Amino acid sequence: MKTKHIKTYSTALIVAAAMVLGVAGLALAADTAAKPDWFFNDLVDIAFVKQHVQVPMDENITLIDSRPKRAKYDLGHIPMAISIPDMEFDENAGKLPKNKDNLLIFYCEGPECKLSHNSAKKAVKLGYKNVKVYADGFPGWMKESGHYPSVSGEYVKKQIDSGTDMLLMDSRPKRTKFDKGHIPGAVSIPDSEFEQMTGQLPQDKNKLLIFYCEGYQCKLSHKSAQRAIALGFTNVKVYSAGYPEWIEKFGVAGTGETKKTATKLKSGKEEGSIDIADFEKIMKENPESLFLVDVRDADEFAKGSLKTAVNIPVDQLKKRIAELPTDKPVVFICGTGARSGESFYMVQDLRPEMKSVYYVEAGMTFKKDGSFEIAKPK
Amino acid sequence: MFRKTLLVLLTLMISISFADFSFASEAGNKRKGKYTYRKVYESCQKRGAVETAKPKINPDAHTQAEWTKIFKEKKFAEFGCAEEWSKLSDEQLKDIYSYLHDHASDSGTPAKCN
Known part of the structure; x- marks a missing residue:
């Protein structure tokens, strides 16, 4: 009789132990479901990104958008991020900083997206020691109120060329900068005079507003964008690379003459060569x-x-x-x-x-x- | 007399080397040839006949004499992608020849196809 008792006890114990183990196993499974095996091992959250993304960027920090450039990055990215699509990582490794101790933060299209994790692993292989992935990515960044995306020059050009109903604003000082050259179609609303000039902003709060200034070193467009958001505008973007990149890429300053055709140059001896x-x-x-x-x-x-x-x-x-x-x-x-x-x-x-x-x-x-x-x- | 013979010989030699040179450079357009050569493999890859669009034979895979022989005899089997090769015009072949010949293993500028 006694032995039977003991047997029942031990059976109960085994069952209990099995249950505990089972629950633990389930919890473990749930944990791995939250972090798939393809995840990079060093993840950061939005607070970390916010702390490290500044205008201008600390030169020892690089934020990298791993999504395809034309389909994603051009249309909107976390301000100050550079584009190195994961697919083209090897060709563009030259865009990464030389110093392997620099902080690299990769992101892409959220927790389902593998691109940033893949790129981060490639960067580690190249010898980078301080590599992080912001797994919530661009959607995570945009969820927070007050946040706005940056867009590329190609995007701005496309809106201009296709006649999109928008307001393109030059946040730089008028006399010393805007008057000397600006993106065709832009209006001058210097950040320092923003509050006095809000009358020039459109009535429709959903209209597309794009701000730009003097490139990655310049805060003015970002400040103005935040002011516009505070006023209730919902579709605010910043062209962070700004006027310096515009001139480099599209060349035409201020005059609005975008349809000028290129002049011919003196040719060299071989077909197609320049003298x-x-x-x-x-x-x-x-x-x-x-x-x-x-x-x-x-x-x-x-x-x-x-x-x-x-x-x-x-x-x-x-x-x-x-x-x-x-x-x-x-x-x-x-x-x-x-x-x-x-x-x-x-x-x-x-x-x-x-x-x-x-x-x-x-x-x-x-x-x-x-x-x-x-x-x-x- | 000896001097005259020497002169004639020299002139001959110079004109021969010139003739040789002009054959190489007038044969085709090597820049265009490079583009055409790579394009062959791009379309070949597109129809799935090769794995990569990178041409499998580099200019420095042969000597200049070997390239000349290959193109003279039109023996293009080793290039693969026969369908694309058969469609090339004589002018395009000349361009490709110039590119490969000018960057052959014994040329002044041997090259890989990059």
């Missing part, structure tokens, strides 16, 4: 008059290129060929003329309507300070 002496002269006197494209890889570009050049590696040119402007002569450069020549013929093939396109048919060496030397062909 070297002419090129050197333009680079000395008026480099901004050219849309210079360095078609070497990002790592080569990072080591030094011309000051006014943008980097579109030849392998990406096909995808990005629409970015080439028609209001300025486009000049391709690389180290020897091979990749730039290839780029020239790609444009001939894919955008035959572009008439003012050239490449430098010569060996070029670039220095870190933006100076260059041309070895003329023998």
Whole structure:
């Protein structure tokens, strides 16, 4: 009888233990469901991001948007984030800071999105020691009231070109900045005079407002955006890269003449090549008059290129060929003329309507300070 | 007499080397050739015949003489993507030849296709 009791007891104990274990197991399962195995191991929350995202950014901190550029980043991203789509991470590793101790924060489209986790792991592989992922990503950031997205120059240009009903506002001082040049169609509402000029804001609080100022170092557009939100505007965006990037990308200052077509330049001996002496002269006197494209890889570009050049590696040119402007002569450069020549013929093939396109048919060496030397062909 | 022979010989040699040079450079447009060459593999990849759009043979895979022989005899089997190769015009072939020839393993600027 006694032994039977003991048996019953022990059975009960085993059942109880099993139940406890089961519950623990369930809890464990729930925990792993919250953190899938593809998650990066070092996650941060919105408070952390807010603490580290400042205008201007601390130079030891980089916030990286891992989503596709055109479909996502251009339309809205966390202010001050740079775009390195996870798909193009390897080609764009040159955009990451040189110092491997710097803080990198990756984000993408929220907890379901793997891109930032993947990129963070790649960054760790490259030797970065202080890598975090903000898993709630862009949707998490936008949920908080008072937050607004930043947009890219391509987005602003598209709104202008398609005649979107919006108000584009230049937050810089009027006389010293706006009057000397601004984005076509922008109105001047300096941040310092914002409160007095609210009468110029639209009645419709849902109308799209885009603020910009003097680039990533400039707080004015961000301040004005916050003021507009406080007034109840619901569709407020900031073009953080601002006027300096606009000039670099689209060139046309203030006059509203966006339909100007590019002038032709003096050609060199080879088809499509630019006359070297002419090129050197333009680079000395008026480099901004050219849309210079360095078609070497990002790592080569990072080591030094011309000051006014943008980097579109030849392998990406096909995808990005629409970015080439028609209001300025486009000049391709690389180290020897091979990749730039290839780029020239790609444009001939894919955008035959572009008439003012050239490449430098010569060996070029670039220095870190933006100076260059041309070895003329023998 | 000896001097005259030397002169004639020299002239001959120079004109031969010139002729050789012009053959290489007038044969086609190497810049255009590079683009066309890569485009072949892009469309080849698009129809699923190759895994990558990167051409499988680099210019420095052969010497200049070998390239000349391959193009003279039009033996393009090793390039794969026969469908695309068969569609190339003589001018396009000349361009590609110039590109490969000018960056051959024994050229002044041997190159990979990057």
